[in-house]
Structures are given as structure tokens and as C-alpha cells.
């Protein structure tokens with residue numbers, strides 16, 4: 138058994154861990170980065186990048202299918218599933234290659250391979266080969282998909298998102314369990330590529346939406362294209378040849394038995410904190426077993442342990458993993474001089490079509506007990522000029538503002554260009570702009586952003602009334 142002594146040990150070489158490593162080293166700390174799985178990060182190997190590659194292929198297919206709406210007839214659309222998946226894997230491997238090159242530039246003495254677990258608050262056991270004595274530790278272990286116990290007997294056709302990107306061809310059919318971001322992004326892409334896809338939702342939620350009006354519109358818009366079954370219960374699964382026989386109960390309690398080539402479990406992800414010997418750290422844990430931590434410093438209690446990325450379950454998206462890793466690594470490096478780092482305005486984007494975005498404080502958060510009432514403005518994209526020009530006139534945006542100060546608080550939307558509108562609104566939110574200040578900004582013509590202006594004008598009017606009117610505000614189309 139090898140023994141090493143370091144200032145900082147980082148568990149996990151994903152986005153958060155790599156960012157923490159760079160920040161700890163910049164503080165002059167002798168740092169070791171421990172990885173138990175393949176290098177390359179979840180984002181590049183099985184997350185953001187391969188999923189967007191699949192979606193890009195689906196977008197191409199959809200554009201051809203939508204072309205006749207403009208009077209353009211591209212002829213028969215043929216989707217070569219092998220070629221689609223080959224490009225997804227080839228480009229994915231390229232992205233992973235860049236990450237692995239970066240890891241290989243880290244001095245070998247700073248890298249350890251093996252599963253790490255705490256055996257004491259300052260001691261980590263790595264595999265069966267090394268003991269690390271660490272003055273400080275950063276937990277950056279990521280997350281793993283939930284596996285539904287009801288599907289345990291379904292055989293190899295029951296898969297998680299990681300498995301999609303190893304497929305060499307498109308399947309004929311797929312059931313998607315869960316209508317969160319992963320289920321919707323991957324399921325819609327498969328559907329647009331000609332796969333028969335059915336979504337099974339246990340409740341009525343879609344992606345990250347909490348605003349009931351936007352959720353209602355999203356249900357209508359996505360429901361018009363996709364087979365989404367809400368209020369369903371998954372009862373069990375069994376192997377059926379190469380596929381899976383899925384048993385479910387619908388909203389009325391009736392039993393359904395259907396065969397699919399694959400059943401994709403997209404029912405959420407759990408932070409990887411269960412098998413790292415967290416009980417030996419003495420840290421106070423929440424109900425999910427995640428250490429309590431300060432989200433400005435990423436410090437767990439007043440301890441020498443820091444946490445970052447999906448492992449802490451606070452905004453499990455890539456930009457947050459990078460930011461949190463940076464804060465955790467810098468603080469671990471200069472401990473006990475622990476400082477608050479930059480936490481940005483919350484922003485999420487689901488790359489469905491139409492896209493779904495949330496910015497700043499969401500509707501549910503603003504409705505929480507004890508919060509002051511807020512004003513609302515909205516726009517529907519159904520008649521919004523540029524959206525209609527592009528045949529992308531679906532969805533709606535709701536924006537929220539603070540009475541008294543007139544400050545812009547946040548937004549939720551499904552609609553065209555949501556990835557860009559989300560950024561625009563998030564920047565305004567982080568700059569603490571008022572709705573008046575936002576309306577003073579330039580808006581070109583004809584652009585989807587004119588729809589944003591319509592919603593902001595409605596919000597401005599609601600704020601001017603000064604009354605706690607929470608009803609949706611309708612407004613004229615932004616032509």
C-alpha cells in the first residue's frame with residue numbers, strides 16, 4: 138500500500154473536479170486528482186455534447202419535414218440510423234479526446250486512478266493501492282441515473298441515457314420514463330428521427346418548468362407532437378425477445394402492456410455521495426445524504442471538506458459544475474482563508490423544440506411562503522411576427538418583476554430562440570436591471586426579442602398598477 142500526503146485531494150475528474158484542481162494548484166497547494174472511472178467528463182462522454190449531437194440530427198430531419206409548410210418539397214426523407222449514430226459517436230469521441238488531452242497534461246504525480254472513499258475525515262482509501270492523507274478534500278463525484286426497481290426484470294433493453302450513445306443504429310421503438318430534461322431532449326430527438334417513442338410521466342411536469350401557465354402551454358405544444366402519457370404509473374417490465382414488455386397503469390388506473398425495443402429510464406439522477414464513506418467525515422448530512430454546505434464558499438459546515446458539481450445537487454448543470462469547482466478548489470487551496478465566490482443568476486435551457494428556458498427566480502420559488510407578491514407579464518408566440526415568419530410560432534414567455542423597486546426577477550418560457558432569450562434575460566437579472574431599464578434597451582425588427590418586449594411592457598403595466606394582481610396579462614402580438 139502506497140501512502141501519500143497532500144494539501145488538497147479532489148475526488149472526481151469531471152468538470153467540477155478539473156476546475157477545482159486548476160484553482161487549488163493556482164493557490165500553490167500540493168494537489169492530487171482522483172478518478173475512479175474513465176477520463177473525459179460526463180458532459181463530453183455521455184451528457185451535454187452527445188445529446189446535442191443527436192438533437193442536431195433530429196433538427197435536420199425536422200427541417201426537411203417542415204419544409205412543405207413553406208412550399209418547399211425536398212422529396213422523400215430517408216434517415217440512415219447507422220450514419221446518425223456513427224456521427225454522434227465520432228464527434229463525441231473528438232470532444233472527449235480534447236478533455237483527455239487536457240487531463241494528460243496534468244503532471245502524473247498529481248493523478249491517481251481508483252475509487253476513493255473516506256476512512257477518516259482526513260484519510261482517503263483509493264482502490265486497494267493507495268492511502269491519501271489530505272489536509273483538505275473536494276468532493277466532485279457527480280451523479281448517476283436513478284434506476285427504477287420496477288424495471289429490474291426488464292433485461293438489457295432497459296437502459297439509461299449513457300447507453301443511448303453506444304447504440305450503433307436507431308431502434309424501432311422506445312419508451313421514455315420521465316419527462317424531465319433528459320427524457321424530453323433524447324425522446325423528442327429519437328421521435329424526430331423516426332423512432333416510435335412513448336413518454337410515461339408520473340405526474341404532470343415537463344422539464345424544469347414551474348409556472349402553471351407556461352407548463353400548460355408546453356403540455357399543449359409538445360403534446361401535439363409527442364405521445365406523452367401523464368399521471369402514469371410504471372408497474373413492471375419483463376424481457377420480450379430482444380425488447381421489453383412494459384406494464385403501466387394510466388391515469389384512470391387501467392393496465393397497459395406494450396412492447397418496446399428499449400425502455401429509457403430518465404427519472405432523475407442521484408448525487409454520488411452514497412459510496413464514498415461520507416459517514417467517516419463527521420459532516421452533517423441532509424435527507425439525501427448530501428453534506429450541508431455554504432453555496433457561496435462550497436464549504437461543508439466549518440470543515441476542511443468542500444463539495445462541487447452534481448454531487449451537491451444544487452443546480453446540476455455544466456456551467457454550475459465549473460463555477461462551483463472553481464470556488465471549492467480555490468477555497469480548499471487557501472484554507473482556512475475561505476472566501477465567497479461568484480454565483481451567477483440561475484439559467485437552465487432544455488434543448489427541446491421549442492426550447493424551454495428558466496431564468497433567475499422561478500414561479501414556484503416566487504410563490505414560496507413568506508415571499509412578497511410579484512407582478513407578471515406574458516407574451517404568446519402564436520402571433521409573434523418573426524416567430525410566425527419562421528413557422529416557429531409556438532409557446533409563451535412569462536416574466537416576473539418586483540413591486541416597488543420594479544426590478545426584474547426572472548422568467549420561464551417555452552418558445553423559439555429560448556437559448557438566446559434566456560441569456561439576454563439572465564444577464565439583465567444578474568445586472569439587477571429594472572423592467573424600465575430593460576425597456577430602454579434597443580430592440581431590432583423583425584426579431585423574436587420583440588416578443589420579449591411585449592412581455593416586459595405587460596409586466597411594466599402590471600407593476601405600475603401597484604396591485605398584487607397575479608393573473609396572466611395578455612397583450613397584443615409583437616408585430
Ligand SMILES: Cc1cc2nc3c(=O)[nH]c(=O)nc-3n(C[C@H](O)[C@H](O)[C@H](O)COP(=O)(O)OP(=O)(O)OC[C@H]3O[C@@H](n4cnc5c(N)ncnc54)[C@H](O)[C@@H]3O)c2cc1C
Pocket residue numbers: 148149150151152153154171172173174175178179180183184185186188251252253254277278279280298319409412413445446447448453454455456458
Ligand atoms: C444526457 C445528459 C445531458 C446533459 N445536457 C446538459 C446540457 O446540455 N447542458 C448542461 O449545462 N448540462 C447538461 N447535463 C448536465 C451536466 O452534464 C452535468 O451537470 C455535469 O457534467 C456535472 O459535472 P460533474 O463534474 O459534477 O460530474 P462528472 O463530470 O460526472 O464528474 C464526476 C466524476 O467523479 C468520478 N467519481 C465518482 N465517484 C468517485 C469516487 N468515489 N472516486 C473517484 N472518482 C469518482 C466519476 O467517475 C466522474 O468522472 C447533461 C447531463 C446528462 C446526463
Ligand SMILES: NC(=O)c1ccc[n+]([C@@H]2O[C@H](COP(=O)([O-])OP(=O)(O)OC[C@H]3O[C@@H](n4cnc5c(N)ncnc54)[C@H](O)[C@@H]3O)[C@@H](O)[C@H]2O)c1
Pocket residue numbers: 285314315316317318319320322337338339340342343344345371403404405406452453454485486487488
Ligand atoms: N439541457 C440541459 O441543461 C440538461 C440536459 C439533460 C440533463 N440535464 C441535467 O440533468 C439532470 C437530470 O435530468 P433528468 O431528466 O434525469 O431529471 P429531472 O429531475 O429533470 O426529471 C426527472 C423526471 O422523471 C420523473 N420521474 C421520477 N420518478 C419517476 C417514476 N417512478 N416514474 C415516472 N417518472 C418519474 C419526474 O417526475 C421528472 O419528470 C437535470 O436536472 C439537469 O440538471 C440538463
